Amino acid sequence: MRPNKLKQLFAAKQTAIGGWCAIPDSYAAEVMGHCGYDTVVVDLQHGPIYLDAALPMLQALSSTDATPMARCSANNFFEINKLLDAGAYGIVCPMIDSADDARALVSACRYPPAGTRSFGPTRGFLYGGADYFAHANDxxxxxxxxxxxxxxxxxxxxxxxxxxxxxxxxxxxxxLALGVSPAPEWRKPPLSDALARILAAAHGAGKLAGIFCVSVEFAVEMKAAGFDFVVHANDASILREAAQRGVKAIRG
Known part of the structure; x- marks a missing residue:
């Protein structure tokens, strides 16, 4: 089976840098995949990406060196199965509130006996290889x-x-959960304290820690703090900011 680049990076104690797709377009995903990211996540939770758009985006990412992953819209067994069958090599699942929620996520991502994922890896065979079933759980x-x-x-x-x-x-x-503005002020409590606590809990349990960042500055600081996986904004915000900078520079 094709190896998961992120797992190789994590085994080597290196930080994975991620891109994030909010624009429902395969060409946009392909461009992101060629930007040097270790992985690109197709986001089905926020924005206008649905399963019918996610498939060609995952196909486009398959032509790049970036490992394809997806954020599901919810902790939904059937959607997670479809995204994995479509070739996603990882699932980011929102709103995990309890150990039972986490167990349901893991179960949806693993074939029996480790989980309850249903068998039918349509694009899994194409992207992962003929031995997909033997190695998918790992x-x-x-x-x-x-x-x-x-x-x-x-x-x-x-x-x-x-x-x-x-x-x-x-x-x-x-x-928002901490009672402050959704514009992340990562250097200040209470968010800074929560980030430190999450990082310590993950590493203390032998787990990885990842984070979505809204700026390069945020991502650089989270990498330095010890996060294993940092995402540098999404394609829509990167496009918007680059366009705004260009317009401002031209207007003088």
Missing amino acids: TILAWAMIETPRGLENLDAICAVEGLDGVFVGPSDLS
Whole structure:
């Protein structure tokens, strides 16, 4: 089976740098895949990407060196199965509130006896290889998003779930859970304290820690803090910011 580049990086104690797709377009995904990211995540939770758009985006990413992953819209067994069958090599699942939620995610990502994933890896065979079934459980990454009050309350129990690869921070929703603005102020309490706690809990349980960042500066600081996986914004915000800078420079 084709190896998971992220797993190789993590085994070598190197930080994985991720791109993020919010624009429902295969060409946009292909461009992101050629930008040097270690992985690109197709986001079905926020924005206008649905399963019919996700498939060609995952196909486009397959032509690049970036490992294809997806954020599901919810902890839904059938959607997670479809995304994995479409060739995603990892699932980022939002709103994980408890150990039971995390176990359900892991179960959807693993074939029996480790889980309950149904067999039918249509594009899995094409992207992963003929021996996909034999190695999928050890190759696919399962990420639980910590971004709610209950998720924080149950953090240690979530991190202890067998088969879960890591926890992933959604800083805007986490900020809301902490009673502050969704614009992440990562250097200030209470968000800074929560980030440190999540990172420590993940590593203490032998799990990976990932985070979505809204700027390069944020991502650089989270990499330095010890996060294993940092995402540098999404394609829509990168496009917007680059266009705004260009217009401002031209106007003088």
